[in-house]
Amino acid sequence: MKTSTLFLLLCFSFFASTAQTKAPVKNYGIAIHGGAGTILKSDLSPELEKQYKAKLQEALDAGYAILEKNGTSLDAVEAAIKVMEDSRLFNAGSGSVFTSEGKNEMDAAIMDGKTLKAGAVAGVRTIKNPITAARCVMDKSPHVILSGSGADLFAKQCGCATADSSYFFTEKRWQQLLKAKEQEKLTPEKSDTLGSLSPQQNEFNDKKFGTVGAVALDRNGNLAAATSTGGMTNKKPGRIGDSPVIGAGTYANNKTCAVSCTGHGEFFIRHVVAFDISALMEYKNLTLAQATEEVVMHKLVKVKGEGGVIAIDSKGNISMPFNTPGMYRGFRKSDGKTAVLIYR
Amino acid sequence: MKTSTLFLLLCFSFFASTAQTKAPVKNYGIAIHGGAGTILKSDLSPELEKQYKAKLQEALDAGYAILEKNGTSLDAVEAAIKVMEDSRLFNAGSGSVFTSEGKNEMDAAIMDGKTLKAGAVAGVRTIKNPITAARCVMDKSPHVILSGSGADLFAKQCGCATADSSYFFTEKRWQQLLKAKEQEKLTPEKSDTLGSLSPQQNEFNDKKFGTVGAVALDRNGNLAAATSTGGMTNKKPGRIGDSPVIGAGTYANNKTCAVSCTGHGEFFIRHVVAFDISALMEYKNLTLAQATEEVVMHKLVKVKGEGGVIAIDSKGNISMPFNTPGMYRGFRKSDGKTAVLIYR
Numbered sequence: 001m002k003t004s005t006l007f008l009l010l011c012f013s014f015f016a017s018t019a020q021t022k023a024p025v026k027n028y029g030i031a032i033h034g035g036a037g038t039i040l041k042s043d044l045s046p047e048l049e050k051q052y053k054a055k056l057q058e059a060l061d062a063g064y065a066i067l068e069k070n071g072t073s074l075d076a077v078e079a080a081i082k083v084m085e086d087s088r089l090f091n092a093g094s095g096s097v098f099t100s101e102g103k104n105e106m107d108a109a110i111m112d113g114k115t116l117k118a119g120a121v122a123g124v125r126t127i128k129n130p131i132t133a134a135r136c137v138m139d140k141s142p143h144v145i146l147s148g149s150g151a152d153l154f155a156k157q158c159g160c161a162t163a164d165s166s167y168f169f170t171e172k173r174w175q176q177l178l179k180a181k182e183q184e185k186l187t188p189e190k191s192d193t194l195g196s197l198s199p200q201q202n203e204f205n206d207k208k209f210g211t212v213g214a215v216a217l218d219r220n221g222n223l224a225a226a227t228s229t230g231g232m233t234n235k236k237p238g239r240i241g242d243s244p245v246i247g248a249g250t251y252a253n254n255k256t257c258a259v260s261c262t263g264h265g266e267f268f269i270r271h272v273v274a275f276d277i278s279a280l281m282e283y284k285n286l287t288l289a290q291a292t293e294e295v296v297m298h299k300l301v302k303v304k305g306e307g308g309v310i311a312i313d314s315k316g317n318i319s320m321p322f323n324t325p326g327m328y329r330g331f332r333k334s335d336g337k338t339a340v341l342i343y344r
Numbered sequence: 345m346k347t348s349t350l351f352l353l354l355c356f357s358f359f360a361s362t363a364q365t366k367a368p369v370k371n372y373g374i375a376i377h378g379g380a381g382t383i384l385k386s387d388l389s390p391e392l393e394k395q396y397k398a399k400l401q402e403a404l405d406a407g408y409a410i411l412e413k414n415g416t417s418l419d420a421v422e423a424a425i426k427v428m429e430d431s432r433l434f435n436a437g438s439g440s441v442f443t444s445e446g447k448n449e450m451d452a453a454i455m456d457g458k459t460l461k462a463g464a465v466a467g468v469r470t471i472k473n474p475i476t477a478a479r480c481v482m483d484k485s486p487h488v489i490l491s492g493s494g495a496d497l498f499a500k501q502c503g504c505a506t507a508d509s510s511y512f513f514t515e516k517r518w519q520q521l522l523k524a525k526e527q528e529k530l531t532p533e534k535s536d537t538l539g540s541l542s543p544q545q546n547e548f549n550d551k552k553f554g555t556v557g558a559v560a561l562d563r564n565g566n567l568a569a570a571t572s573t574g575g576m577t578n579k580k581p582g583r584i585g586d587s588p589v590i591g592a593g594t595y596a597n598n599k600t601c602a603v604s605c606t607g608h609g610e611f612f613i614r615h616v617v618a619f620d621i622s623a624l625m626e627y628k629n630l631t632l633a634q635a636t637e638e639v640v641m642h643k644l645v646k647v648k649g650e651g652g653v654i655a656i657d658s659k660g661n662i663s664m665p666f667n668t669p670g671m672y673r674g675f676r677k678s679d680g681k682t683a684v685l686i687y688r
Contacts, residue, residue, distance in 0.1 A: 116614045149581070150581030240488075247613075
């Protein structure tokens with residue numbers, strides 16, 4: 001073989017291998033929320049505020065650590081959610097609210113923006129980390145959504161950690177149920193309409209929010225979204241909110257963005273909020289900021305649908321609009337930018 | 345008062361009252377489906393084909409009669425669905441398929457295109473007409489989706505007719521379950537993946553389809569959509585398909601269209617099929633025919649998501665594409681056009 005031919009062959013194999021090994025993207029990052037609602041500085045003691053911020057930071061860091069080590073966005077959002085499910089501060093997993101029957105019924109969903117595969121559980125009662133159960137439905141079943149005792153059973157068979165009702169009992173959530181039941185007696189019409197409430201009605205507002213969520217973009221350019229919740233205090237048994245509804249509370253698509261919602265779930269279902277943000281980007285060429293603003297600050301505000309979203313696009317842009325006084329939230333990006341916030 | 349002034353006043357009040365009484369639209373109509381799948385002429389006896397066509401006609405006429413008398417599209421779709429739920433021919437209500445545990449778990453949803461209000465039930469076991477239960481959730485609860493025994497209880501409290509498991513037993517569906525279980529033993533991997541199957545695998549294909557649906561436009565220009573199903577034969581207990589998921593299997597919006605889906609539900613959830621059709625019309629100005637074609641014949645075909653949709657837009661155009669060999673379907677319009685069809 002001539003030297004020139006050898007040189008050409010070497011050149012070819014070098015370029016071929018470079019082309020095959022897709023360069024990891026520089027921008028990666030994660031955003032999380034711990035629920036939107038009437039969260040006012042005057043209502044939160046400095047100590048409690050510190051606790052919330054520390055736990056949000058811990059969740060962010062758990063997800064970010066995975067992204068940093070070239071892990072997947074799916075693993076990152078699951079890890080972040082688990083930290084919040086294991087904390088009694090949030091209305092998900094161990095800190096879930098009570099139904100009108102005094103039970104805990106939890107919903108969760110996860111979606112892979114690369115494959116559009118998704119998994120969700122609705123109304124599970126015995127699973128410590130509903131987000132892991134949702135991941136099992138996605139990875140190990142032919143289905144997308146499993147509900148009720150069938151979901152509990154399937155998650156258990158998949159090896160998800162279980163707990164009895166005492167694990168999910170918190171005095172704070174129990175008191176919220178009692179308050180909601182009192183409120184219901186005083187103004188029964190309020191509990192029977194789809195109308196929203198004034199921000200002043202804190203007790204009642206309490207009952208709607210506290211969902212946790214995470215969205216991430218990994219170094220390979222793959223998006224993922226995940227959401228977990230105990231639902232609404234005093235909800236009817238079997239009520240399913242927007243969190244486990246793919247397209248409503250949770251959606252991810254590498255073409256556009258990953259979205260996780262929090263708020264008055266019924267409005268988010270009827271307005272297919274998460275997918276609408278993606279559709280506005282794909283079909284109307286809106287930016288992530290424009291699309292989230294349009295849906296959360298215009299469409300939802302118009303119908304008095306209270307809540308917020310966190311979203312990240314395929315370039316690593318993050319947007320976190322909310323139309324309530326506050327939203328527990330945070331983000332951490334590979335460019336070094338990071339923040340943990342609560343109020344406007 | 346001068347005669348001329350009186351004349352002017354009379355003219356004014358005549359035109360004012362005309363302006364207030366919105367003229368009913370001329371075009372109104374209804375479309376229905378009884379499921380898409382491997383429905384071949386060679387598999388259907390002339391007698392059975394006749395039965396299907398007669399029942400589809402009866403459902404169409406029940407819905408159309410309401411529209412004709414200036415009734416609402418919501419009442420029309422509910423009436424049409426009830427006829428099919430009460431027939432053992434379709435996989436909904438009385439003819440529902442069995443779960444892997446040999447139980448019936450039914451899903452249904454209804455949506456009002458005028459208000460975007462929606463109601464759905466998932467996994468009900470004792471309600472004769474799940475579509476009426478979904479309507480109750482919409483009209484009489486603050487929620488959109490209720491599931492499991494909570495949904496059964498709520499529907500019963502609303503006055504929905506109930507029945508025990510013997511009412512939902514049909515020999516044909518039971519045999520389908522036994523066949524599916526045999527098939528599962530022979531090719532367990534088939535039951536554990538999201539991949540689709542070749543049209544030749546009739547037994548297995550049987551298990552996926554048979555959902556019923558209706559969409560309508562009434563004389564006041566209001567759209568509505570409704571879907572009802574027993575789900576998939578041999579599904580895991582608690583599995584929720586696309587039918588009760590607003591945006592996936594059912595969606596209506598006066599701005600665009602009303603859609604009801606049938607097919608392999610998991611694909612319809614992951615691709616948010618019903619809302620995507622609406623979004624393509626609203627954001628990309630596609631016609632109803634273009635939007636349904638794009639989603640059913642391109643997007644779904646690309647991922648091997650088998651099924652079809654029925655859709656009607658705010659002008660009364662009807663579109664009914666499906667990517668399977670057959671779909672039980674029919675339509676009836678105020679311009680006199682009507683048809684009941686099964687095959688391609």
